[in-house]
Amino acid sequence: MKIAYVVETYTEGLGYIDNVLPKELGAEGDQVHIITCRLPAYYQNSAAFFGALPEKGDYLEEEKSENCTIHTCAYKNLGKRILIKGLFNKLKSIDPDVVIVRGIASPVLGQVVLAKLLLGFEIFTSTGQAYSALPQALREGGLSMVKVHNFFSRFLIGKFFSYFVTKCIGSTEDCIDAVVDFYGVPRRKTVVISLGVDTNIFFPAVDPSVLRARFEVRESLGISNEEIVCIWTGRMTTAKSVEVLAQAVEELNSEGYPFVAVFVGDGPEKEKLKKYKKSTIQPFVPWSELPAFYRAADIAAWPRSITTSTLDASACGLPVILSDQEKAQERWEDIGSTYELGNVASMKATLMKYRDIKRRSAIGFLAAARMREHYSWKVIAREFKRELKSRGVKLCRYVYT
Numbered sequence: 294m295k296i297a298y299v300v301e302t303y304t305e306g307l308g309y310i311d312n313v314l315p316k317e318l319g320a321e322g323d324q325v326h327i328i329t330c331r332l333p334a335y336y337q338n339s340a341a342f343f344g345a346l347p348e349k350g351d352y353l354e355e356e357k358s359e360n361c362t363i364h365t366c367a368y369k370n371l372g373k374r375i376l377i378k379g380l381f382n383k384l385k386s387i388d389p390d391v392v393i394v395r396g397i398a399s400p401v402l403g404q405v406v407l408a409k410l411l412l413g414f415e416i417f418t419s420t421g422q423a424y425s426a427l428p429q430a431l432r433e434g435g436l437s438m439v440k441v442h443n444f445f446s447r448f449l450i451g452k453f454f455s456y457f458v459t460k461c462i463g464s465t466e467d468c469i470d471a472v473v474d475f476y477g478v479p480r481r482k483t484v485v486i487s488l489g490v491d492t493n494i495f496f497p498a499v500d501p502s503v504l505r506a507r508f509e510v511r512e513s514l515g516i517s518n519e520e521i522v523c524i525w526t527g528r529m530t531t532a533k534s535v536e537v538l539a540q541a542v543e544e545l546n547s548e549g550y551p552f553v554a555v556f557v558g559d560g561p562e563k564e565k566l567k568k569y570k571k572s573t574i575q576p577f578v579p580w581s582e583l584p585a586f587y588r589a590a591d592i593a594a595w596p597r598s599i600t601t602s603t604l605d606a607s608a609c610g611l612p613v614i615l616s617d618q619e620k621a622q623e624r625w626e627d628i629g630s631t632y633e634l635g636n637v638a639s640m641k642a643t644l645m646k647y648r649d650i651k652r653r654s655a656i657g658f659l660a661a662a663r664m665r666e667h668y669s670w671k672v673i674a675r676e677f678k679r680e681l682k683s684r685g686v687k688l689c690r691y692v693y694t
Contacts, residue, residue, distance in 0.1 A: 294681065295324045297389040297414075301375055301401055302336060303329040303363070308580040308601060310421065310464075310488055311395060317489075317674035319360025326387050327361055330368040330377055335528070374400050384408045391681050393417045397461065397476040398451040406457045417681065418454075418461045418478075421488065424471040425618045426532070426598045431475060443475055452477025460680065464488045465599070465621035484680060487624070489673035490604040490664050494581060497610030497661045498588040510589035514573050520551045523644060524590035524611070526583060526602045529560030534597035534635060536562065539569040541640035546571045552644060557586055584609060592647050596632075596640065608664035610657030612647050614640070624668070628660035 296318060300311045311327070319325040354365040367378040381404070384392065392414050394402045402418065409416055424432070430439040455461070455478045462484055463469040469485060472478040498507040508518065516522055523542060529535055535556060542554040554572040556563075566572050575586070583605060587593065593606035594614040599621065603613050613629035630646060633639035647653050666672075 294391065294678075295326075295387065295389045296681070297326045297328055297384060297387050297392045298361075298395075299328045299377070299380070299392060299401060299405060300395040301330055301368070301377070301399070302332045302334045302395075303327065304331070304333055306579045306581070307334070308491065308583075308605065309334065310419070310601070312580075313489065313491060313670050314674060314677065315361045316359045317670045318678060320671070321674055321678055323678070325361040326389070327363045328377065328380065328383055329363065329365060330375060331365050332368070332375070371400050376400050376404060380404045381408045381411075384412060384414075388412070389414050391415045391417060393419055395419050397422075397472055397478060398447045398454060402454050403450075406454055409457055415459045415681075416457060418458050419463075420461065420468055420472055421464045421601075422468055422471050423465065423599055424467045424474070424620065425616070427471060427475060447475060448477040450477075451475075455479060455482055458482065460484050462486050462677070462680065467599075467620035470620070486676045486680065487668060487673060488601045488604060489670035490601070490608045490668050492608050492665045492669040495584050495587065495605045495608035495664070497657055503588060506585060507588045510585050514555065514575075514589070516553055516555075516573070516589075517551075520553050521592065521644075521648065522553055522555055522590040523592045523594050524555045524557065524586060524606070525594055525596075526557040526586070527595070527600055529556065529558050529562035529566070531562060532598060533560075533562065533595070536565055537596040537635060537637055537640055538594050539566050539572045540637045541644060542571050543569050544637065545641055545644065550645070550648065555586065555590060557583070587611060591650075591653055592644065594640070594644070597634065604664060604668055607660040608668075610654075610661045612653060612656045612660065614643050628656050628663060 298315045303311055315325045315327050356363050364383055368375040369378060392405055394405050394416060396402050397418055397420055405416060428439060430437055431443055461472055461478045461482055463472060464487055466485055469483045473480050498504050523538060525535060525538055527533060539554055542552045545552045556566055556572060557575045559577050563574060566574055587606050587609035590611060593611040595603060597616055599619050606613050607628060613625050615631050616634040617631040618634045630643050632643040
């Protein structure tokens with residue numbers, strides 16, 4: 294099967310689905326092409342992405358990269374979104390059976406839909422947009438200008454595009470609810486396939502050499518063996534509620550409990566975290582270097598929004614703490630806990646559940662095993678492949694002349 298994976302954003306060295314899934318599909322024997330402008334993640338929000346935008350030249354680069362071919366294309370702006378230059382000709386030259394597009398109502402999906410009418414491939418869309426991460430004004434009852442704007446800018450466009458899309462793949466049931474309610478995708482055209490984790494590099498500290506590395510990282514951070522380390526990783530934006538964890542750890546320390554917090558990342562909230570004496574801040578590190586930090590920790594916590602890092606932390610044998618508003622809780626049943634969203638006292642009580650090292654170790658063993666068996670990227674790629682093949686790929690092809 295020949296697959297084209299179209300995504301506006303792409304940055305080497307990160308663990309996003311766009312970096313890992315195409316390579317795993319290629320490892321399964323499919324011919325995979327990534328078509329991208331290499332824009333940084335969250336490029337539409339200057340407060341959420343870091344780095345520089347690539348230039349808008351008329352370049353077109355092609356390179357082989359671990360089981361797939363990456364095509365870097367130029368782009369042009371369309372408001373806050375972009376169009377990929379030369380996308381039709383690129384798809385024509387690849388002649389794919391399937392095109393996977395990351396996005397539900399984007400102009401790039403519109404380009405792919407137009408190409409489908411002439412080239413005849415199947416389109417699958419993919420999304421990780423969580424319902425709980427959408428603006429509160431969209432999720433609350435009543436009519437508002439925010440809802441009216443969403444109706445015309447997302448719902449109608451998404452509903453129209455969905456006529457040409459075979460399936461929309463969401464990483465959780467929560468994501469499916471979001472695309473149905475706010476992007477107009479018919480529920481019958483949706484399917485849930487989880488995000489994954491690279492269990493080759495994310496695994497617990499068990500053998501002696503890895504245990505030594507755990508202690509070395511803790512020592513470099515000024516953390517003793519007796520302290521209980523709570524780790525958070527990601528982009529430090531207001532929507533992530535990182536201060537809830539920092540405040541909870543600070544208060545537990547004042548009560549005599551040896552908790553510390555380690556935050557790995559960067560963003561606007563970084564300055565606020567500096568006032569907490571029991572919080573250590575580390576800059577962004579390449580994805581491949583994150584396992585060492587997880588293995589140096591004892592607990593992982595994300596106070597608000599879900600992230601693929603939760604799977605990475607579980608694979609490293611850490612209990613994970615999430616918001617009680619997170620709907621995909623089946624992944625962490627018996628290997629993690631929830632706390633009341635935004636409530637520092639609730640976060641403190643939940644952290645205290647993992648004060649005992651024996652309990653942490655037992656849960657960590659179960660967490661790592663579950664990730665290996667059900668959430669490794671190899672397993673997830675095979676689920677994607679079964680879904681793509683089950684839809685009659687290339688049964689009907691238009692002829693382009």
